Amino acid sequence: MTLPHRSSLHPQPPQNLEAAFGGARREGGVEALLSDDSRQLLAAWKSWRSKRLLPHRRDMDLVSIARLMPRLVLLEAFSPQRMIFRLAGTEIETVAGLRLMGRDHIAMAQPDQRAARSRLLWGAATQPCGALAFHPISHPDSGRPHQIETFVLPVLPDDSTAPMQLIGLAAHLPVLEAGSHVTRPLEYAGARPHFLDIGGGIPA
Structure with a gap:
C-alpha cells in the first residue's frame, strides 16, 4: 500500500495518514537481519x-538513543533523485572523510549505483517502510573485506508542506x-533490497 502524494517529485504525507492506516504492524523476516x-x-x-503508522519529527527523542548519535543520519526525501543530509553523525563523516550536511545522498553515489540507492x-519514504542494505568495502587501512550495514525508517515532517524524512x-x-x-x-551487496514492513506494506 503506497502512500498517495500530491506530487511525485515532492512527497507529502496525507493529513489523515494515521487514521488511514491505524495501528497496523506487520513485520517480516528482515528484522532478523538487523544488527543490535x-x-x-x-x-x-x-x-x-x-499506535500510529509513523512518528512525526517532533516525536523523535534522540536522547533515548544518544549512544547511536555518532552513527545516525537524517535525510529529506525531495525526489528519487534528491535526498539531502540534514544530520550526519561524527563517525559517519569521519569514515566518509567529508562533511555531509546539505549534500545530496543520491548524487554522491557512483552513477551505476544511483538507481539502487534511489529505489x-x-x-522507504513513499511506501512507507523500513529499508536495510549491506555495503561491501575494502578496509582503507588493511585492505581486508569489510561490510557496513545501513538501516533507515520514515518520519513525518512537522510541516505538512515539507518533504518526508528518513x-x-x-x-x-x-x-x-x-x-x-x-x-x-558505498555500493550495494546484491540486487535485492531488504524492505521492512512497518504496517504499510513494501514496494513491489
Whole structure:
C-alpha cells in the first residue's frame, strides 16, 4: 500500500495518514537481519510512533538513543533523485572523510549505483517502510573485506508542506587510523533490497 502524494517529485504525507492506516504492524523476516544497533533504532522508532503508522519529527527523542548519535543520519526525501543530509553523525563523516550536511545522498553515489540507492530510499519514504542494505568495502587501512550495514525508517515532517524524512543508522563502521577514510561511495551487496514492513506494506 503506497502512500498517495500530491506530487511525485515532492512527497507529502496525507493529513489523515494515521487514521488511514491505524495501528497496523506487520513485520517480516528482515528484522532478523538487523544488527543490535539497528534493532535499538527500530525499538526507539516504534516507541515514537506509538499506535500510529509513523512518528512525526517532533516525536523523535534522540536522547533515548544518544549512544547511536555518532552513527545516525537524517535525510529529506525531495525526489528519487534528491535526498539531502540534514544530520550526519561524527563517525559517519569521519569514515566518509567529508562533511555531509546539505549534500545530496543520491548524487554522491557512483552513477551505476544511483538507481539502487534511489529505489531503496525512495521506497522507504513513499511506501512507507523500513529499508536495510549491506555495503561491501575494502578496509582503507588493511585492505581486508569489510561490510557496513545501513538501516533507515520514515518520519513525518512537522510541516505538512515539507518533504518526508528518513532517520538512518550506519552499523559496523570500520575503525580507521587517523586521517584515513573510505575513498569510494558505498555500493550495494546484491540486487535485492531488504524492505521492512512497518504496517504499510513494501514496494513491489
